[in-house]
Every structure is written in structure tokens, then in C-alpha cells.
Amino acid sequence: MFSYRHGFHAGNHADVFKHLVLVATLRHLLAKDAPLWVIDTHSGAGLYRLDGDYAGTSGEAQDGILKLVDAVGAHNEIDGKALAPALADYLQQVRDFNRPGDWRVYPGSPFIAQKLLRSEVRDKLKLFELHPSDSKALAGNVAQLNAGRQVSVAREDGFEALRALLPPPSRRALVLVDPSYEIKSDYGKVLATLRDSLQRFATGCYAVWYPVIPRPEAHELPRKLRTLANQLHKPWLHATFSIGQRAAAAGEAAGARPGLTASGMFLVNPPHTLKPALEAALPQLLQVLGRGRGQGQLIEAGGA
Template sequence: MFSYRHAFHAGNHADVFKHLVLVAMLRHLLAKDTPLWVIDTHAGAGLYRLDGDYAGTSGEAQDGIVKLAGAVGAHDTLDGQALAPALADYLDLVRGFNRPGDWRIYPGSPFIVQKLLRTEVRDKLKLHELHPSDSKALAGNVAQLNAGRQVSVAREDGFEALKALLPPPSRRALVLVDPSYEIKSDYAKVPAALRDSLQRFATGAYAAWYPVIPRPEAHELPRKLRTLAGQVRKPWLHATFSIGQKPVAAGEPADTRQGLTASGMFVVNPPHTLKPALEAALPQLLQVLGRGRGKGHSIEAGGA
């Protein structure tokens, strides 16, 4: 149950895609003066070293944030063209955790969110992580922020925690649901948690990440979430991003392990600015990270 460690995958293409969407959502939601609660159901360790034992061993960041950073010019340009605002915003935020030209630190969603929250209007960040090692690391990393009551860390099941947190006092919240899907039941727990949460707090923004892999549960998840959004009559946005298959070098076996090549984000009650932001950013992201057969992106939206 506790074998998954996100540190192996920190800064990979799925993180880049997921956090690009997260930052774009937050920029819109934080434009209002009323406090925002952000609830992260599966927070991980919060902060990762790309040259550490885990990320350094997997090397996945080399096809993600490291590759993106290397392709972007000093003035946030790509092949002489300005970066899409959402992509430039995300990259600048991650850059802020590193020394100039040195990409050794990757912030997970807890640190990305906290960096954007406002103290003057009392925004809150609620973090949940059940993995014993990651929960301990998360608590230690958050303690260094000296964020006081703005950030809370709980070692508990994030799916269950939502029931006690919704609706928030401010009636404004962004919920990030990002399990490892290492356990097959996670595919059923995600729509169940969103259904229950929407019944408790219908106007919240909900973002669920999932891996695009060849198993029925992964294929069915976005369909179930689309059905759910239709049943509760809420707008939705579904985006996917695939870097494609890694070209096989001469002499390598044809069955060389590819690892995860694609992922998706399903958002219920998306900000109206999210779709145009992704329409501008994802083609540029694909231009840098796309690597072979099957690469591409998609954006669908519908509902009320």
C-alpha cells in the first residue's frame, strides 16, 4: 500500500502539466478579495531534490521540467516567440525555488500553492498525506515555511478528510485530488469523493489528475467524471497531455520500458480563463516535451 513515492517522478512531464493547470486556476481564483481554501488530498512530501536519490535515479525530470527550462530563453521565449502567459507563469514560479541556471529543486503542489496564497486575506492550505515517510517529510518541509496557521498538515486519508472540510467558511475552495492510483480502488474513490464533495459544496472548483495508461479503470475515469458533472449540472474541462513514445535507439529491444507517457486533468467548475490559457500553453509545452509517436494534447469543455 505504501510503496509509491512521488519523489521518483518529481518534475516529470505529468508534474509539469498538472502544475501548469493548477497555477492557471489559482491565478484566476486568487483575483477575488475573499479568502480561498486550497485542499490537497494527496500532498506527497511537498518539496523534492532533482539530484537526490529518488528523482536522480529515475531521471524523469530530464524529460520534464529540466527539458522545458533548457529550451526556454532568458526572456521566456521559445524559438523567438514569447511563452504563453500560463506557461511563463508556471516556469517563473518553479524558477524561484532554484538558483539562476540551476534546476535542483522541484516544488510539489503544496509549495506551489503556498507560494501564491495571500496572507492579508487569510487564504488557507489544507494538506493531507497518508504515506508515513512522505507525511513526515511534508511536515518538516512545511515547518521551514514559517507559514503559521495558513498551512496545516494532516497524516490522514485525503478522501475522507474532504467530508469535514467542505464547505469552507469562506465558501470558496479549490480541491486538488491527486492519488497515486497505485491502488486500483483509487479509480473508484475519485468520482465517489467528488460526488460527495459536490453535494456538500456545489460551487467549489475540483481538479482531479489521473494517468493515461492501458487499463480499463483509467480509461473509464474521465467518462465517469463527465457523467457526474452532467448529473449535477456543473461545467467541466478535461485536458490531456502526452509526450508520446520514446524513440528506441539502434540495438535496444523493441519492448524497452516507456514509463508513463500521458496524463489527464479533469476539472469541475473550472475558471472561465482556464480553457484559453491551456489552448495557448499546451501547444508550446508539446513543442518542447513531445518526443515521438502518440504525442499530443486535447482540451474539451462542456456543461452548464
């Protein structure tokens, strides 16, 4: 159950995509004066070293954030064209955790969210992580923020813990549901959690990340989420991002597993600004990170 460690995957293409969506969503929600709660059901360690034992060993950031940084350079351009605002905003959030020209740290969702939240209007960040090592690391990393009561960390099952938090006192919240999916039951739990949450708090913004892999449960999840949103007459947005399969390296065994090449984000009650933001940003991101057969991006929206 606890074999998955996000540290191995920190800063990969799926993180870049997920956190691009997260930043763009938060920017819209934080434009209003009322307090916002951000609830992260599967927070991980929160902060990762790209030159550490995990990310440094896997090298996945080389096809993600580090490749993007190299392509953009110092002028925030791709092939002479200015970055889309959402992509530039995301990149700046990550840049702020690093010294100029020295990209060693990658912030997970908790730290990206906390950096954007406002203490003066009492925004809140609720973090949950069940993995014993990652939960301990998360608590230690958050303690360094000196954020006081703005941020809470609990070693709990985020699926279960969410029930007690909805609806939040502020009646405004972004809920990020991002399990590892290392066990098949996670797919069913995501759907059940979203159904229950929408019954408790119908106006919340819910963002679900999932891997695009050859597994029936992964294929069916966005379809089932879309059906749920339509049944409840809720607007939704679904986006996928695939870097494609790289060419086999010299000496690599035939049929070697390619690793994760694509992921998706499904949002219920998304900001109306999100679709145009992604339509501008994802083609640029694909231009940099796309690497072979199967690369592409999809953005679709519907509902009320």
C-alpha cells in the same frame, strides 16, 4: 500500499502539465478578495531535490521541467516566440525555488499553492498525506515556511479527511485530488469523493489528475467524471497531455515498458479563463516536450 514515492517522478512531464493547470486555476481564483481554501488530498513530500536519490535516479525530470528550462533559455521564448502567459507564470513559480541557472529543486503542489496564497486575506492550505515517510518529509518541509496557521498538515487519508472540510467557512475552495492510482480502487474513490464533495459543496472548484495508461479504470474515469458533472449541471473542463513514446535506446530490450507518457486533468467548476490559457500554453509545451509517436494534447469543455 505505500510503494509509490512521488520523488522518483518529480518534475516529469505530468508534473509540468498538472502544475501549469494548478497555477492558471489559482491565478483566477485568487483575483477575488474573499479568502480561498486550497485542499490537497494527496500532497506527497511537497518539495523535491532533482539531484537527489529519487529524481536523480529516475531521470524523469530530464523529459519534463529540465527539458523545458533548456528550451526556454534566459529570454522566456520558444523558437523566438514569447511564452504563453500561463506557461511563463508556471515556469516563474518553479524558478523562484532555485538559484539562477541552478535547477535543483522542484516544488510540488503544496509549495506552489502556498507561494501564491495570500496571508493578508487569510487564505488557507490544507494538506493530507498518508505515506509515513512522505508525510514526515512534508511536515518538515512545511515547517521551514514559517507559515503559521495558514498551512496545516495531517497524516490522514485525504479521501476521508475531505468530507469534514466541506463546505469551508469562506465558501470558496480549490480541491486537488491527485492519488497515486497504485491500486485500482483509487479510481472508484476519486469518483465517489467527487460525487460526495459536490453534494456538500456544489460551488467548489475540483481538479482531478489521472494517468493515461492502458487500464480500463483509467480510460473510464474521465467519462464517468463528465457524466457526473453533466448530471449535476456543472461546468467542466477536461485536458490531456501526451509526450508520446520515445525511440528505443541502443541496447534496450524490445518491448520494454515506456513509462508514463500521458496524463489528464478533469476540473469541475473550472475558471472560465482556463480553457483559453491552456489553448495558448499546451501547444508550446508539446513543441518542447513532445518526443515521438502518440504525442498530442486535448482540451474540451462542457456542462452548464
